[in-house]
Amino acid sequence: MTTPRTLPVARRIAELPNYPFVAISQRIQELKAQGIHVTRMDMGSPDLPPPPIVIETMLQAVQRSDMHGYSNYRGTPAFRKAVARYYKRRFDVELDPDTEVLPLLGSKEGIVNLMLALVGEGDVVLVPSLSYPAYASGAHLAQAEVVTLPMRPENGFLPVLEDIPQQARQKARLLWLNFPNNPTSAFCSLDYYADAVAFCQAHNILLASDNAYMEVVFDGEGPAPSVLQVPNAKSTAVEFMTLSKSFNMAGWRLGAMVGNAEAVSALLTVKSNMDSGHFLPTYEAGIVALDQTSDEWIRERNARYAARRDRIVEVAPTIGLEISEPPRGALYVWAKVVGMNDEEYALRALNEAHVSVAYGSMYGEDGRGYIRMSLGVADDELEDALERLYKTFGIR
Ligand SMILES: Cc1ncc(COP(=O)(O)O)c(C=O)c1O
Structure with a gap:
């Protein structure tokens, strides 16, 4: 039997660490293959659609022959x-x-x-x-x-x-x-x-x-x-x-x-x-x-994120997290983990609660002890995810 050849890659690629989210995505795929749904709070991908007029414009433009x-x-x-x-x-x-x-x-x-x-x-x-x-x-x-x-x-x-x-x-x-x-x-x-x-x-x-x-x-x-x-x-x-x-x-x-x-x-x-x-x-x-895009559309969209933020801040002490200052913007809650390290928290959240979060040490030393949760998760799904986190980490 011949041994498969290893494809030589450029040094700059060989030396590049994997993009941090790749490992999380792989584990999510494995869970998916077992029929398990994972709530993705690791990536900042907005769950809501763009303003309707943006979609309408796209639909019309696609039909033009000069496009x-x-x-x-x-x-x-x-x-x-x-x-x-x-x-x-x-x-x-x-x-x-x-x-x-x-x-x-x-x-x-x-x-x-x-x-x-x-x-x-x-x-x-x-x-x-x-x-x-x-x-x-x-x-x-x-x-x-x-x-x-x-x-x-x-x-x-x-x-x-x-x-x-x-x-x-x-x-x-x-x-x-x-x-x-x-x-x-x-x-x-x-x-x-x-x-x-x-x-x-x-x-x-x-x-x-x-x-x-x-x-x-x-x-x-x-x-x-x-x-x-x-x-x-x-x-x-x-x-x-x-x-x-x-x-x-x-x-x-x-x-x-x-x-x-x-x-x-x-x-x-x-x-x-x-x-x-x-x-x-x-x-x-x-x-x-x-x-x-109207100012009102932006305000309403941000109010929905803020409501999710408020909910996470409220629940945080019961799921092993400490939030010193509620976020004023961006799409994330940055929370300190209580009683274990950040990687362990993220692993247990993924494997036991089926909620993926980003862990701070993925970013380096200054992130150690923190996790990051995305606000780009639909309201109902967020509630379910918080419930599952409570079952895993529940602290009254
Ligand atoms: C700080 C920051 N910059 C840039 C990006 C990339 O955004 P995009 O490539 O979608 O414009 C992201 C995405 O999460 C981000 O968080």
């Missing part, structure tokens, strides 16, 4: 203009749709490709310790070094920029920030952004702000601030926006990078060698989402 060819590497001018109008309306930020807006196949793609565009061996990427895994994995793919910036509860989970070591400052090409934050739901102020802009200007670093949750704000008026509201931020900053969370369109894969024109141009170079844009009707529907 089925390739689009442009830079997306349609109409979509880019809609992104610029949206920034003007929501943030009073001016963007040139031709040079400062680049449509993306969802922001994850752009986040990773930006690093292929800008960094390589010998460069440092500054990544906050509790953050979306694609920042670190994109830096690894680009063969740059990741320097982790601690995020601690005593600092409101904000990385302390003054603490960044001199050597890292000198080699750094990129700083990632993400507020409202996944996984902690922390917010930052415009003043914090202003300090980050000044820091990046002083050290010739591109500030990449991932504002995926800008429209997911509870208990008050959104959106969360944009880094581009800081005067002259475009000289050193870009922002990632996505329709995934803002308009419940995660599966549509539509977002944009906006801001610094040189970064837009560099990312376009990577993308034009890699993808060929969206299905044209997606842009049509995206324009309507950006232009026509």
Whole structure:
């Protein structure tokens, strides 16, 4: 018998840790194969649909004969203009749709490709310790070094920029920030952004702000601030926006990078060698989402998330969790585990209660002892899941 050959993979892939959610997904598939339904509270995928007019626009566009060819590497001018109008309306930020807006196949793609565009061996990427895994994995793919910036509860989970070591400052090409934050739901102020802009200007670093949750704000008026509201931020900053969370369109894969024109141009170079844009009707529907979604729709959607948050906060002490501050936005509850470690909690939640949650140490040391629960779960299913968690961890 011949031994099967092992396919040699590139070193940058061999050295890349598995994307954290892959292991959870595998276990969920095994449970599914046994006929067990798992409530997925590990991923921030909105359960509610986009505004009806977005779906209507898609249905109509699909029927047009001129909507089925390739689009442009830079997306349609109409979509880019809609992104610029949206920034003007929501943030009073001016963007040139031709040079400062680049449509993306969802922001994850752009986040990773930006690093292929800008960094390589010998460069440092500054990544906050509790953050979306694609920042670190994109830096690894680009063969740059990741320097982790601690995020601690005593600092409101904000990385302390003054603490960044001199050597890292000198080699750094990129700083990632993400507020409202996944996984902690922390917010930052415009003043914090202003300090980050000044820091990046002083050290010739591109500030990449991932504002995926800008429209997911509870208990008050959104959106969360944009880094581009800081005067002259475009000289050193870009922002990632996505329709995934803002308009419940995660599966549509539509977002944009906006801001610094040189970064837009560099990312376009990577993308034009890699993808060929969206299905044209997606842009049509995206324009309507950006232009026509009412403030009331956003308020009502966020009120539903907030009601789920309140329910989890209420039940938390009875299911072995401690929540020091209820989240003000983003799509997650970040909770401290009582009486066991976070991985054990997540494993028991999955295997015994059939509820999947993300565990904090998946993100690194600063996440140890915490779990993250998504609010993108239908109300009835959430109730059932909390009941099952109570049966597993029940503490009266
Ligand atoms: C902070 C953050 N950024 C980016 C993304 C990616 O979103 P998308 O690729 O759907 O635009 C996510 C998804 O969960 C996220 O949490």
